[in-house]
Amino acid sequence: QKATPVKSQYNISSDSLFAPFEFQDSSKKYVGIDVDLMNAISQDQGFNIKMNFVGFQTAVDQTLANQADGMIAGMSITDERKKVFDFSEPYFTANSTIVVKEGNDKVKSYEDLKGLTVGVKNGTASQDFLEKNKDKYGYKIKVFDTADTMYESLNTSSIDAFMDDEPVVKYAIKQGRKFSTPIKPEKIGEYGFAVKKGSNPELIEMFNNGLAELKDNGQYDKIVDKYVGDNK
Ligand code: GLN
Incomplete structure (x- = not known):
C-alpha cells in the first residue's frame, strides 16, 4: 500500500x-x-x-x-x-544506562547513588526513569539541555553520574570518553x-x-x- x-x-x-x-x-x-x-x-x-x-x-x-x-x-x-x-x-533497539567516570569504583548499584547528583537530558525516557526512582534511591537529579554539557559536567565532577542511551554511551566511549557503565541497563523502549x-x-x-x-x-x-x- x-x-x-x-x-x-x-x-x-x-x-x-x-x-x-x-x-x-x-x-x-x-x-x-x-x-x-x-x-x-x-x-x-x-x-x-x-x-x-x-x-x-x-x-x-x-x-x-x-x-x-x-x-x-x-x-x-x-x-x-x-x-x-x-x-x-x-x-532501533536501545536501553538506557547509568554512566560514571572511568575508574569510579564506588558506584556499582543504584543504591550507591544515594546522596549523589545524576545528570540527565531534558524530556528523555532516562529522565522519567530517574524521577520515578528518585525517592527509592535518594539521588539528586540535574537536568541538561544537551549531551555535551552533561558529558563535560561528569568530566569536571560537577555531577557524579548521568543516564543516557546505551548505544550513545558506547559510541562516546569509542570516541575516547573515559566513561564506564557499572549498572545493568534499563529497557526504555525501541526507537x-x-x-x-x-x-x-x-x-x-x-x-x-x-x-x-x-x-x-x-x-x-x-x-x-x-x-x-x-x-x-
Ligand atoms: N531514547 C531516549 C528518549 O527517547 C533519548 C533520546 C534522546 O536523547 N535524543 O527519551
Missing part, C-alpha cells in the same frame, strides 16, 4: 547532539543514523524533507505544537508518549519516528514503507554499519 505526500515539504525536528544518531561531522554537516535513514526513506518514498536539529525537548514541543510535521531523535516508543504521538514501526497523534498519517505510512524497503534492499544495514559496525 503506497502512501503519497500531502505537503510539498515536511519539517522534521531532531536532537542537536545524539551521536551516532545525529551529530555534526568535521565540516559541521549533520550526519548519523537518523539523518541517513530519514534521507534514504524520503528519497525512496518520494517526499521532501527539511531536518531541523533543535534538541530533544524542543523537537517534542515543536511536533506537539504542529511547528514540525514529525520528529526523529532516537526517540523511545513509550506508553506515556503513545498518548500524544503516533509512532512508526520501531527502527520510532513520531508525529503528533492524528496528524500527517501519510508521513508515518511513508516512513514505514520506506523503512521496510531499506531493510529489504540492505540499505538499512549499510547505514547502521556505517556508524556502529564492529569495525567502527
